[in-house]
Amino acid sequence: xxxxxxxxxxxxxxxxxxxxxECRSLDFQATTMFWYRQFPKxxxxxMATSNEGSKATYEQGVEKDKFLINHASLTLSTLTVTSAHPxxxxxxxxxxxxxxxxxxxxxxxxxxxxx
Amino acid sequence: xxxxxQDPGPFNVPEGATVAFNCTYSNSAxxxxxxxxxxxxxxxxxxxxxxxxxxxxxxxxxxxxxASQYISLLIRDSKLSDSATYLCVATYNNNxxxxxxxxxxxxxx
Numbered sequence: 246x247x248x249x250x251x252x253x254x255x256x257x258x259x260x261x262x263x264x265x266x267e268c269r270s271l272d273f274q275a276t277t278m279f280w281y282r283q284f285p286k287x288x289x290x291x292m293a294t295s296n297e298g299s300k301a302t303y304e305q306g307v308e309k310d311k312f313l314i315n316h317a318s319l320t321l322s323t324l325t326v327t328s329a330h331p332x333x334x335x336x337x338x339x340x341x342x343x344x345x346x347x348x349x350x351x352x353x354x355x356x357x358x359x360x
Numbered sequence: 361x362x363x364x365x366q367d368p369g370p371f372n373v374p375e376g377a378t379v380a381f382n383c384t385y386s387n388s389a390x391x392x393x394x395x396x397x398x399x400x401x402x403x404x405x406x407x408x409x410x411x412x413x414x415x416x417x418x419x420x421x422x423x424x425x426x427a428s429q430y431i432s433l434l435i436r437d438s439k440l441s442d443s444a445t446y447l448c449v450a451t452y453n454n455n456x457x458x459x460x461x462x463x464x465x466x467x468x469x
Contacts, residue, residue, distance in 0.1 A: 277455060288364075288447070288461040289404065338403050342455055349457060351403040 247273045249341050251352035258329055258359055265325045266355045268339030274319035275341035279349065280312075283336040295322050329359040363387055366448050366460035374468055377438045381463045383431040383448030390450040390458075393424055395433045398445045398462065407433075407446070438467045 248271040258264050268278055277296050281289040293314050295301035301314035313325040322341075326333055336356050340349040366383045373379050385393075393410035408415055410422040410431050421434040431448055448460035 279455070279457075281459075286368075286461075288362075289459040291457070294455070336401070349455065351405070354401075354403045356401070 247271075247341075247343070247350040249275075249339065249350045249352040251337075251339055251355050253355060254353060255356040256358070258357070260330055260359055261328055263325055263327045264329055264357060265323055266337055266339075266357075268322045268324070268341065268352050270320045270341045270343075270350070273341075273343045273350075275322070275343060276319065277342050278316055278322040279340045279342075280314060280322075280324050281338045281340070283338060283354075289338060292324075326357065329357070331359045333357065334359045362461070363458045364448055364450050364460035366446075366463050368461055368463060370464040370466055372466045372468060373438055375438055375440060377467075378434065378436045379438060379465065380435075381433045381446055381448075381465075383433075383460055385429050385431065385448075385450040385458070387450065387452055387458070388429065390429075390452045392451040393431050394449040394451070394457075395420075395422055395431075396447040396449055396459075398447055400445075404447055404459075435465075438465075440467050440469065443467045 250269045252267045280292045283289045292307045293301045293303045295316035303309045316322040338354040339352045364385050395407040396404040397407045398404040410424045412424045415422045419436045423432045445462040445464045447462045451457045
């Protein structure tokens with residue numbers, strides 16, 4: 246199946262700093278990428294949907310100025326958590342689709358811990 | 361009300377047991393349905409799609425009841441390696457996936 250990578254796989258940062266997470270589709274062109282967040286023992290929650298070359302669409306309750314998403318190419322999307330706080334500590338997972346209906350390929354996730 | 365609801369479990373079953381998970385979804389416009397498996401601290405991985413006609417893949421059987429907005433997953437002859445969290449997913453608007461909170465399964469020797 247298609248491969249999606251994320252970098253870094255885990256990161257620890259201090260409160261107030263910004264963290265960038267990369268999501269790459271390695272063997273296909275991703276027309277759409279999705280960013281999810283998962284807190285312990287909870288469901289994956291969709292944060293935003295990004296299409297290459299256009300602004301991301303954020304879900305209700307997700308601050309676009311805090312979670313900056315850039316989808317500059319068909320193989321790369323980045324999520325930047327700005328001015329991170331301990332409550333932003335979570336498991337961030339991206340997924341990508343090549344346009345085939347309903348078929349999303351998930352990255353391995355990035356575990357963010359803000360101290 | 362959550363869009364996709366699952367019994368969180370945990371389900372603790374012995375090897376060889378048959379276990380069933382249930383899931384309901386609230387959006388009648390949902391178009392496609394899936395079961396994903398998620399291991400601890402890992403990304404979810406597609407287990408199988410769910411159809412009204414039923415879908416069987418080895419020891420796994422998934423069923424969809426659109427009228428009741430109900431999805432099920434049956435695992436027969438449980439293996440230790442089946443221990444994981446099983447996520448129910450309803451999709452609408454092509455790519456908008458809504459996940460349930462997951463049902464945790466532990467298969468014990």
